[in-house]
Amino acid sequence: MSYKGLNLRKEVKKVIHLVLHAIALILGIIGIYAAFKYHNESAIVNLYSLHSWLGIAVISLYGIQWLYGFVIFFYPGGSTGLRSESLPWHVLFGLFVYILAVANAAIGFLEKLTFLENSGLAKYGSEALLVNFTAVITILYGAFVIFSVASQGPAEDDYSYSAI
Numbered sequence: 001m002s003y004k005g006l007n008l009r010k011e012v013k014k015v016i017h018l019v020l021h022a023i024a025l026i027l028g029i030i031g032i033y034a035a036f037k038y039h040n041e042s043a044i045v046n047l048y049s050l051h052s053w054l055g056i057a058v059i060s061l062y063g064i065q066w067l068y069g070f071v072i073f074f075y076p077g078g079s080t081g082l083r084s085e086s087l088p089w090h091v092l093f094g095l096f097v098y099i100l101a102v103a104n105a106a107i108g109f110l111e112k113l114t115f116l117e118n119s120g121l122a123k124y125g126s127e128a129l130l131v132n133f134t135a136v137i138t139i140l141y142g143a144f145v146i147f148s149v150a151s152q153g154p155a156e157d158d159y160s161y162s163a164i
Contacts, residue, residue: 001148058101109134
């Protein structure tokens with residue numbers, strides 16, 4: 001989205017894209033660490049659900065995607081041919097990982113709601129509605145992000161001289 005939403009030079013957009021994804025990767029790793037720490041302190045087994053398996057897969061794929069993008073598109077940077085051939089795959093794989101992350105978030109909401117209901121939470125109570133509403137908003141947000149990424153971006157301005 002930083003490539004389509006910001007009216008800056010391509011090099012600046014590239015750095016913003018790289019830094020935002022690095023921050024997201026770091027926060028994702030911290031989140032997984034926090035989940036393992038909470039499970040260990042609460043005597044809950046780790047990696048027992050589809051949500052946890054997909055979480056590990058998503059953060060691993062995200063890390064691979066970020067490393068590949070860093071090496072090919074930023075430093076040291078691949079050849080022009082390699083970059084142009086890699087770009088559609090980089091975008092497609094990034095969208096796949098993003099869709100997987102949104103789906104995993106929805107599974108996480110479902111898992112948490114199931115645990116709460118098994119602990120006595122009313123199935124149609126306000127907490128259950130809040131969890132379901134939050135899950136729906138998360139999925140809609142994910143869909144709008146995908147639509148904006150798939151949409152046509154603004155025309156690139158090469159900031160060169162042109163006759164009046």
